[in-house]
Amino acid sequence: MPKSKSAYSQPTKFGKEEHHIIVVWVDNEAGVLARVIGLFSGRGYNIESLAVAEIDKKKHLSRITIVTKGTPEVIQQIKLQLSKLIPVHKVADFSRNDPDILFRELALFKLVGSTKKLDKAKKLCKKYNVIILDKTKKSFVIQVTALRREIDKLIVALKPLGLISASRTGAVAMTRGKEVFTQ
Secondary structure (H helix, E strand, O other): OOOOOOHHHOOEOOEOOEEEEEEEEEEOOOOHHHHHHHHHHHOOOOEEEEEEEEEEOOOOEEEEEEEEEEOHHHHHHHHHHHHHOOOEEEEEEEEOOOOOEEEEEEEEEEEEOOHHHHHHHHHHHHHHOOEEEEEOOOEEEEEEEEOHHHHHHHHHHHHHHOEEEEEEEEEEEEEOOOOOOOO
């Protein structure tokens, strides 16, 4: 994987780069996503994945989940800058190593091939608890919900069995148990 050329992604005396999942609760209005994304691009921060959807129609709130990478000082800076944006209600930094946080990604895969290859692919997919969404004699489309690294492994395993197209949501995260993240 090529190294980032951003000055913000270089290790410093404050620590090495780590992946973080930042969740931002914002007003669901025109231009908000552009402002959040602009904050990242304007400072040279990379977004590895992005998922956004309205979560409360009455309050017009959306939840943006961003996977990014940076040193602890960069991640802290991102959170502070996000908190200053007017439509932002709260910002959470979910560490991938925290056992109290659940992470998942959804992916759709289309496979096309011979009956023999498709049967092999279906057997391989059983351990991932996939859902078959569409099926013909020569193809099928599956849905899988798993950790990012598991989806990456599945893609590698399915390529020789006829994987021709993949669509991924990016990570989403939530705390375990009855606790709700508060700022």
